[in-house]
Amino acid sequence: MRDNNFKEQSKAVKLLGSGIVADVLLWREIKRTLLCFLILASLFYWFFLCGRTFTSSVAKLLLLVTVTLYGYGNLSSKINAFAIKRISSSCFEITESTVKNSLRSVSYIWNRGIRHIKLLGKGEDWSKFFKVTVFLYFTKWALSYSLAVFVGIAMVFAFTAFFVYEQYEPVIDGLGEVLFYGIMESKELLRRNLRTLIASFLQN
Numbered sequence: 001m002r003d004n005n006f007k008e009q010s011k012a013v014k015l016l017g018s019g020i021v022a023d024v025l026l027w028r029e030i031k032r033t034l035l036c037f038l039i040l041a042s043l044f045y046w047f048f049l050c051g052r053t054f055t056s057s058v059a060k061l062l063l064l065v066t067v068t069l070y071g072y073g074n075l076s077s078k079i080n081a082f083a084i085k086r087i088s089s090s091c092f093e094i095t096e097s098t099v100k101n102s103l104r105s106v107s108y109i110w111n112r113g114i115r116h117i118k119l120l121g122k123g124e125d126w127s128k129f130f131k132v133t134v135f136l137y138f139t140k141w142a143l144s145y146s147l148a149v150f151v152g153i154a155m156v157f158a159f160t161a162f163f164v165y166e167q168y169e170p171v172i173d174g175l176g177e178v179l180f181y182g183i184m185e186s187k188e189l190l191r192r193n194l195r196t197l198i199a200s201f202l203q204n
Contacts, residue, residue, distance in 0.1 A: 011173075012166040025162045033159070040155055048148035126191050 016022035024033050047057045075084055119125045120132060142150050165172055 010166045010169055012162045012169070016162065025158060026166055027163050037159055044148075044152060044155060048151065126194075127187075130187060130191070 012026060013022055016025060020032075023029050024036050027033050046061060047054065050057065052060070069087075072087070116128065116132070119128050123129075
């Protein structure tokens with residue numbers, strides 16, 4: 001039974017996919033996870049904690065990458081009997097299918113946003129209105145604080161939440177169902193009160 005349960009994919013794996021992202025965020029390969037975390041932490045420090053503007057940080061990072069690649073390209077093929085791998089030019093190329101898929105994803109997100117705006121303009125979908133209101137309020141609350149704090153919390157959350165969820169999936173799912181039921185009841189109560197309030201306001 002333990003073997004069968006271990007072989008079954010958890011919801012975290014299904015959400016992240018069974019690829020590199022799942023291996024990193026679920027701590028399947030500790031060395032790779034630590035390396036990714038250190039890289040992201042370095043970028044976080046470079047862009048948010050160094051006291052420079054975003055443009056200056058991007059320019060200095062590009063300069064650093066350029067100098068590093070140039071120096072790496074000028075190294076000899078062997079240094080003290082250690083062979084040095086050359087970076088293939090194909091690593092810097094983007095395939096046509098990748099570009100098409102990216103443009104297709106951007107157009108899909110744009111069209112979906114336009115459809116949501118049209119539904120809100122009609123004023124018929126109260127559920128959509130409630131979701132957009134909550135999202136905008138949460139965005140306003142997040143941006144009212146420091147963006148660096150928000151990005152740091154999001155990074156730590158990504159590297160811990162999926163791992164903890166995979167370990168305690170049944171318990172978290174049970175709490176989630178209780179929370180979801182409470183939110184739906186509150187949402188229905190708010191919808192009824194809001195309709196009554198709007199109707200009385202229009203009558204007056």
